[in-house]
Amino acid sequence: IPIKFRNISGSFDIRYNEITSLENGPERVGDKYYISNNKIQSLNGCPKEVGRFLGGHNEYSTLEGGPDICRGDYNVSSCNLISLKGVASKIHGYLGFGSNKIYISWPTGNKKQFN
Numbered sequence: 001i002p003i004k005f006r007n008i009s010g011s012f013d014i015r016y017n018e019i020t021s022l023e024n025g026p027e028r029v030g031d032k033y034y035i036s037n038n039k040i041q042s043l044n045g046c047p048k049e050v051g052r053f054l055g056g057h058n059e060y061s062t063l064e065g066g067p068d069i070c071r072g073d074y075n076v077s078s079c080n081l082i083s084l085k086g087v088a089s090k091i092h093g094y095l096g097f098g099s100n101k102i103y104i105s106w107p108t109g110n111k112k113q114f115n
Contacts, residue, residue, distance in 0.1 A: 001025050001045075011051075014038070022046050033067070036075075043086075052093065055079070063087045076100070 001019065005012070005026035012026055013034040022035065022045035031051040040058040044065035052072035058079050064086030067074075073093035081100035 015054075032072075053088070056096070 001014070001022065001024040004024045007028045007030075008026045009030040011032040011034065012029045013032070015034045016037045019035070019038040020041055022040060022043065025045050026033075026047050029047050029050045033047060033050040033053050033055075035046075035055045035058065037057045040055070040060055042060055042065055043055070043063060046066045048067055049069040050067045050071070053067055053070045053074045053076075055066070056075050056077040056079065058076075061080040061082055062085060063076065063081070066086060067088050068090070070088045070091045070093070073096065074088055074091045075094075075096040077096050078099040081097060081102055083102060084095075084097065087095070
């Protein structure tokens with residue numbers, strides 16, 4: 001992101017721009033944080049607090065570096081995720097992670113693939 005941002009009270013929309021990095025992005029977004037349909041390889045540089053997180057259709061494989069608090073929906077569908085490690089500690093909406101190769105181990109030792 002070519003310009004350094006701090007706090008955005010409304011929405012921040014950078015969809016469909018072939019962006020590969022979130023460096024210089026805002027520290028906080030009050031409403032929707034749209035980063036979907038890019039070539040983002042890491043969530044480092046992501047705001048720590050967002051209203052909604054809409055980050056699907058990207059190339060990152062981990063959620064580490066992403067927002068800690070999401071006051072709405074958190075969507076990371078169709079990325080290269082292999083786990084939910086690093087997902088926000090507070091999500092006040094739905095968590096969408098379809099079309100990824102995520103395996104979750106159940107207490108019985110069996111693994112279930114979600115995709």
